[in-house]
Amino acid sequence: MEKIRVLIVDDVPETCENIRCLLHFDPRIEVVGEARDGEEAIKKTEKLHPDIILMDINMPVLDGVAATETISLHFPESAIIIMSVQGEQEYLRRAMAAGAREYIVKPFTSDELVSTIYRVYELEQKRKFHYRRWSDQMSRFREGKVVTVFSTKGGVGKTTIAVNLAVSLAKDFRYSVALVDLDLQFGDIAVMLNLKPRQTLSDLVTEYSQLDEELLNSYLLHHTSGIRVLAAPARPEYAEIVSPELVEKVINILKNNYDYVLIDTPGIFTDPVLVALDYAHTILFVLSLDLPTLKNVKLGLEVLDSLHHKDKVKVVLNRAIPEIGITPTEVEKTLGIPLAAQIPSDGRLVVKSVNKGIPFCLSDPQSRVAESIRQIALHLAGGDGDQELEKRKRGLRLFGRLSFNS
Ligand SMILES: Nc1ncnc2c1ncn2[C@@H]1O[C@H](COP(=O)(O)OP(=O)(O)OP(=O)(O)O)[C@@H](O)[C@H]1O
Numbered sequence: 001m002e003k004i005r006v007l008i009v010d011d012v013p014e015t016c017e018n019i020r021c022l023l024h025f026d027p028r029i030e031v032v033g034e035a036r037d038g039e040e041a042i043k044k045t046e047k048l049h050p051d052i053i054l055m056d057i058n059m060p061v062l063d064g065v066a067a068t069e070t071i072s073l074h075f076p077e078s079a080i081i082i083m084s085v086q087g088e089q090e091y092l093r094r095a096m097a098a099g100a101r102e103y104i105v106k107p108f109t110s111d112e113l114v115s116t117i118y119r120v121y122e123l124e125q126k127r128k129f130h131y132r133r134w135s136d137q138m139s140r141f142r143e144g145k146v147v148t149v150f151s152t153k154g155g156v157g158k159t160t161i162a163v164n165l166a167v168s169l170a171k172d173f174r175y176s177v178a179l180v181d182l183d184l185q186f187g188d189i190a191v192m193l194n195l196k197p198r199q200t201l202s203d204l205v206t207e208y209s210q211l212d213e214e215l216l217n218s219y220l221l222h223h224t225s226g227i228r229v230l231a232a233p234a235r236p237e238y239a240e241i242v243s244p245e246l247v248e249k250v251i252n253i254l255k256n257n258y259d260y261v262l263i264d265t266p267g268i269f270t271d272p273v274l275v276a277l278d279y280a281h282t283i284l285f286v287l288s289l290d291l292p293t294l295k296n297v298k299l300g301l302e303v304l305d306s307l308h309h310k311d312k313v314k315v316v317l318n319r320a321i322p323e324i325g326i327t328p329t330e331v332e333k334t335l336g337i338p339l340a341a342q343i344p345s346d347g348r349l350v351v352k353s354v355n356k357g358i359p360f361c362l363s364d365p366q367s368r369v370a371e372s373i374r375q376i377a378l379h380l381a382g383g384d385g386d387q388e389l390e391k392r393k394r395g396l397r398l399f400g401r402l403s404f405n406s
């Protein structure tokens, strides 16, 4: 049976001793410490995390009302019971308003004290239980979507699509977006966004056991579009130290904190890529219109099918140019799967945007390539045009999750 841990706060040592005696015979209660004034009470609360604090009102240095205010704000897990004497009604009212859970008037008997502690403790347990359930439900409700941009061929435009899609989801639809560069050997997302990573995925390896939301946040680069970026390792040889377990942890943290987690990948099935495919809600399988790519993509789709991922796959045809021998319809027939989207070829614009480090969805939002990316973003969001954006604006006003400039 877990003990109820109690901190006694009173400037009179004999009073503390008396209270200890009153609680001594109760098997469920353990006095974990004493404090002589409000300031010491705050320090001991921070150190000991008591379940219950028995707090006197009139004390030197910092009185019980002020201490109650600070503790309720910073350590709400510790419930405060005020110990007052007759005639302290005004102080008592202020202490209750400051966050005390209950009060007990001195002198009290052992039974009165113990039953008050039990009552407050049980109410606190119920409150914590409901709060945990509520926050679990909220985090499920807020869980973001993972989109893995993949292909079994290099150079087909995965990174171009991942970067611009991330920007479009953030800029055009006001989603919070994290972009992860899982092309661990030759990832170039940071270059495409003109960002200079100080720390990357491989630096996280040594911090695996402490890795949490706050630590991961300190690794994310901020881009002007609002997206956050986790860069690929600085050198190809660091790729092998990034374990699938680390990737799994990173994705889990990010999807609890962002509406979308976009993952760029190399053109092969590595262990970290398999994790990104497992976690994906949608796999954007990118291909271009040439025979070697088609052959590899067909094989890749078979592998994804054997991994039971085929339902999540959306095939995206990049650099769609008419009149080059193979038509989109022939591609669909060969692969046995419809094309979910087509992105036109625009060498001049795309290369200019890469060289400047500014995604074309930002620099040339009116271009056909940017429009086709916006359509994919819309498709992912599952809405239609202005209606989707309106819905997002309303949602954001409700939850205040992102700042809205428009
Ligand atoms: N729609 C497009 N029109 C014209 N050029 C494009 C288009 N999409 C991508 N490119 C160009 O194709 C090249 C490869 O693109 P990108 O680096 O995005 O491909 P990738 O699949 O990520 O390659 P890798 O497998 O090497 O990581 C780049 O030079 C890019 O500028």
Ligand SMILES: [Mg+2]
Binding pocket: 158, 159, 160, 183, 188, 264, 265
């Ligand atoms: Mg790439």
